[in-house]
Amino acid sequence: MVAHLAVYGCQQNQADGDRLRGFLLEMGYALTDDRGEADLVVLVTCAVRKHAETKLLGHLGTYLHGGKPGRKVVLCGCMAQREEIRELLRKRYKQVSLSFGPADLGRFPIYLRRLEAEGGRHIITSPDTAPIEEGLPVARVIDPELNRANVTIMTGCDNFCSYCVVPYVRGRERSRAPEAVLAEVRGLVEETETPEYDTQNRTFTADRTREIWLLGQNVNSYKPDFPDLLRACGSLDGDFSIRFMTSHPRDAGTRLFEVMARTPHIAPFLHLPVQSGSGAVLKAMNRGYTRTEYLEKIRAAKAVIPGLTLTSDVMVGFPGETEQDFMDTLSLLEEVRFAKLFTFQYSPRAGTPAGEWPQTVSQGEMKERFLRLLEVQKRIEEESGG
Numbered sequence: 001m002v003a004h005l006a007v008y009g010c011q012q013n014q015a016d017g018d019r020l021r022g023f024l025l026e027m028g029y030a031l032t033d034d035r036g037e038a039d040l041v042v043l044v045t046c047a048v049r050k051h052a053e054t055k056l057l058g059h060l061g062t063y064l065h066g067g068k069p070g071r072k073v074v075l076c077g078c079m080a081q082r083e084e085i086r087e088l089l090r091k092r093y094k095q096v097s098l099s100f101g102p103a104d105l106g107r108f109p110i111y112l113r114r115l116e117a118e119g120g121r122h123i124i125t126s127p128d129t130a131p132i133e134e135g136l137p138v139a140r141v142i143d144p145e146l147n148r149a150n151v152t153i154m155t156g157c158d159n160f161c162s163y164c165v166v167p168y169v170r171g172r173e174r175s176r177a178p179e180a181v182l183a184e185v186r187g188l189v190e191e192t193e194t195p196e197y198d199t200q201n202r203t204f205t206a207d208r209t210r211e212i213w214l215l216g217q218n219v220n221s222y223k224p225d226f227p228d229l230l231r232a233c234g235s236l237d238g239d240f241s242i243r244f245m246t247s248h249p250r251d252a253g254t255r256l257f258e259v260m261a262r263t264p265h266i267a268p269f270l271h272l273p274v275q276s277g278s279g280a281v282l283k284a285m286n287r288g289y290t291r292t293e294y295l296e297k298i299r300a301a302k303a304v305i306p307g308l309t310l311t312s313d314v315m316v317g318f319p320g321e322t323e324q325d326f327m328d329t330l331s332l333l334e335e336v337r338f339a340k341l342f343t344f345q346y347s348p349r350a351g352t353p354a355g356e357w358p359q360t361v362s363q364g365e366m367k368e369r370f371l372r373l374l375e376v377q378k379r380i381e382e383e384s385g386g
């Protein structure tokens with residue numbers, strides 16, 4: 001039997017995909033990049049933006065046509081955790097045979113065996129929250145150019161930013177034990193990990209991983225302590241570097257920056273999503289920091305970490321955002337001068353507080369601000385030689 005796995009969304013989904021790929025191999029499936037030859041298609045989905053969700057539902061239709069007769073489609077990831085989507089799957093997307101949420105990752109083989117044995121459709125309501133399971137198989141896709149591997153250290157989020165669905169689909173924060181994370185990182189450094197699947201050569205490779213990403217929705221609230229974990233991982237012997245994502249500006253502080261500066265294998269790289277440069281918008285977003293506090297953290301990080309590369313996320317068109325609020329965002333970009341920016345246009349998500357608020361910024365204004373934002377960032381990158 002041949003399976004095709006497609007991962008949408010964030011790096012955390014990529015890490016979940018590594019686990020699912022590991023399970024598929026353990027269960028005797030061969031993997032293919034060509035969904036046309038697959039008996040089983042597994043889609044790891046993202047619910048953060050409505051656009052991504054709509055696009056994926058559109059793609060689902062294509063799985064009805066062509067391909068192998070009897071092909072089964074599995075939908076997992078954040079979309080599958082939304083009741084609204086499960087309802088749609090039950091009623092309209094009958095080509096999906098199995099769906100389950102992110103907290104159920106470890107039960108994938110049980111669900112799949114049941115599907116193989118009984119057929120039918122299994123649209124499962126997974127728990128919101130479950131401890132992160134240890135000992136799951138891993139088969140990483142290593143991009144030969146980037147040569148990097150993801151290690152999930154925590155999942156879920158307790159921050160409840162007013163626009164974000166993550167706390168509702170990934171559940172509350174749960175951390176892996178430091179020993180388990182350290183063992184996984186050590187395995188990667190010492191090349192004792194399970195085989196790594198090379199997408200270009202379509203083979204498994206034992207190439208050494210040189211860049212390891214510690215992942216979580218908010219790594220800074222890792223328990224018991226993120227700087228300690230970072231120091232332990234970055235102090236291992238070997239030829240590798242460590243980066244991490246995503247940091248929440250409220251929880252990133254001097255102790256973290258000092259560990260970054262003093263630990264041998266930690267890259268001088270910090271992704272610190274600001275979202276907006278306006279105090280009023282940050283408050284409405286429930287981000288938990290002010291513009292001034294954010295800029296103070298940036299100054300502290302730059303002062304402590306030599307050669308620091310800073311990147312960020314910015315959203316335009318949040319409900320209530322005025323032209324002046326947007327100008328405050330542009331002035332923040334000028335002040336910080338990020339090396340790279342991930343930019344988004346606000347899209348309301350059902351089930352979040354902001355999803356209920358009137359959308360005060362028209363689509364036209366949002367697009368116009370978005371283009372101005374890109375223009376400013378492009379110039380900053382050019383001036384910095386990026």
Ligand code: SF4
Nearest residue numbers: 157159160161164166
């Ligand atoms: S911190 Fe990030 S993941 Fe958590 S609610 Fe806010 S935007 Fe969502």
